[in-house]
Amino acid sequence: MPKIKIDAVAVSSSDMAKTLDFYRCLGFDFPTDAASQDHVEPITAPGEVRLMIDTAKLMESIIAEPPRPANHSGFALLCDSPAEVDAIAQKVVDAGFEVANPPWDAFWGQRYAIVKDPDGYKIDVFAAL
Secondary structure (H helix, E strand, C coil), X not given: CXXXXXXEEEEEECCHXXXXXXXXXXXXXXXXXXXXXXXXXXXXXXXXXXXXXXXXXXXXXXHCCCCCCCCCCCEEEECCCHHHXXXXXXXXHHCCCEEEEEXXXXXXXXXXXXXXXXXXXXXXXXXXX
C-alpha cells in the first residue's frame, strides 16, 4: 500500500487581496496576479506542503454551503527560533490583523502564538525553546 502524506491545507477568502496581505506577513510569496484569481497557492518548492486559498464563492459552489473556519487552528507553521515567532506576531499586528493568542512559552517546550486571518482561520506559529 502506498504511503500517504499531507500535500496541502486549505482556507477560503472573502477578500483575496486582504487574505494575501495577511499570509505575506507569515512569509508566503504569491504570484503577482494572485489577487485576481479564485484559487491561489503560494510559490513553494517541489514536495513542500501547499497552502491553497480559494474564494469563499468558489468554495461555496464546491461544498454547497458557505465555508467557515473552525474554532481551533487548522494548521501550524514551524519557525526557526522563538524570536521569529515574536517577529511574525508583531508583523501581523503591525499590518492590522489579529493575534488570537500572543506569543508565550508553552509548557511543552515551544514558543507559541496563534494568529487569525481576515476570515477567522487560526494558524499556530511556533518554534522550539
